Amino acid sequence: MELRQLEYFVAVAEGLHFGRAAERLSIGQPAVSQQVARLERELGVSLFDRSARSVRLTAEGSRLLPEARAVLVAADRARLAVAVSPGGTATRILRLGSSTGLGDRLTRVLQALRATQPETETDLVSAPTRVRLERVASGQLDAAFVRGVVTAAGVELIEVWQDRLVVALPATHELAGPSVVPLAALAELPLRIVSHRLNPPLVDLVMGACAAAGFTPTLGAHPDTLENALAAIAAGPASWTVLYEAHARTLRVPEVLFRPTDPELVMPTALAVREDATSRMVAPLIRACAAAAHD
CATH class of the missing domain: 1.10.10.10 (Winged helix-like DNA-binding domain superfamily/Winged helix DNA-binding domain)
Structure with missing residues (x-):
């Protein structure tokens, strides 16, 4: 074996x-x-x-x-x-599960960690939410970012920030002109969003907000990646999707504009750690998240 x-x-x-x-x-x-x-x-x-x-x-x-x-x-x-660093000191590896759409927040977390914990190297791991939680509980990951999770066996969930979502619209569409898009104004446009099976918290949040605004969006085809979805929105006919603002800040798609909504769409992001994790292990990462929480 x-x-x-x-x-x-x-x-x-x-x-x-x-x-x-x-x-x-x-x-x-x-x-x-x-x-x-x-x-x-x-x-x-x-x-x-x-x-x-x-x-x-x-x-x-x-x-x-x-x-x-x-x-x-x-x-x-x-x-x-x-493990020993080039300077001869012991190196600690932080095994951190990452989440899609963290964007520049993740960069700021890593920069803050590097500034306060120079002896720590971060090993980023991408996996579905369920797998990240299981790995934290089993000790394969030290911590993981998750969204829309309320409870999970064997882990403690610590909310670290609220992520605002923005809508992506064709740059030439009239709704992309104002700095804020009324959610109800999107009622006539098809929504390109992942299936509920792949991201239940996100779909529930968006569909619930649309219902509260008085409409049920027509669902358009959602390509397999966000990059392809944005390309489809840019090419037309007019449609929209949502993504996290922190992620949108890292993208450059001239034919697509990103706008916040009224009312705002926000999703809490939590850090999952083992139930028996000590404050010594968790505190530096929590402080780094606090530094990254400010836009």
């Missing part, structure tokens, strides 16, 4: 998809399948039920997952025990 086999198994188990696990690991899918198959032969069990349309953990796979995570955490701790 090799560490990389356990790493590949955990990646597949968290996403229940061999292709996405390969993308996350930056390796070819055949290599992932091969190493997982070797692990199964080593253990003498099937870890996944595979079909043409889905991948599911078997009972044995479900029992192995927390143990595999624990082994990977122990391996990380072993590496950290001997």
